[in-house]
Amino acid sequence: MTGLAVVVGVLLAATAFGWWHRRRDGRIRSVAPTPTAAAAATLVGLGLTPGAPTLLQFSSAVCAPCRATRRVLERVSATVDGVRLLEVEAEQQLAAARELGVWRTPTVLLVDGEGRVARRVSGVPDLGELVAAVRELTAGANR
Template sequence: MWHAGLVAQSPLTGVLVVVGVLALATAFGWWRRRRDGRLRVVAGTGPAAADETSAVLAAVGVRPGGVTLVQFSSAVCAPCRATRRILDDVTRDVDGVRLLEVDAEHHLDAVRALDVWRTPTVLVVDADGRVVRRASGVPVRAELVATIRPLLAGAAR
């Protein structure tokens, strides 16, 4: 029966809404899984932005020379512990690489300045103090080592 101002709904409408929401959630999960932990190249910025980034990195403890892996983490982050294990292995196995873990909750200015949206976020900083790669999520160890080796070779020259 039709009432004024009400639209009759078919039982199929609810099913279509559920199927649509599941399709969107599946697409988002697939997209996130493909990006999670992958090292992305950081686009070059102008000298002023590079100076600001260098100042922020220095404020959290990054020192020039060698390659530094900067991990932004938080106390309640389970993937942060897995990331720390991977980064510890890399720094132990590859000479010339330092690890710096930054508590995101205590360094909110750095989090904002470096555009960190989630933990863990890993920044690969070269010998000149530039962020050259970044990953959100647990990075892939082999990809990380493959990224670091050329940076170390360039720093040795």
């Protein structure tokens, strides 16, 4: 009977984790747009130039969702004018990934025109949600 209780407990825990992961994966989350000086320097070091909103993707060579994310980002840049794309190989930029709190690939940081991280997505983002978030950033940049 104890073995059955353990199996049921493990199944419940796995189901709860799967539900949590599925609800969180690919969702756009707001970030407090107050970077540290080190984070701002890290973004500039990665090639980010202030002026227009940028979609900064951290990816890796063996990551299949990274390729899907790249296609979504390319569609967003084709849909919304004035958006830059920047892709970084996470394995080659480990210090930058750690500084910016990137723990998995793909992770996309939505950086506003002033060079501050405004939102982030871990996993493949939803095209419609990402377009809406980028349009919000570009509207803020045009004010």
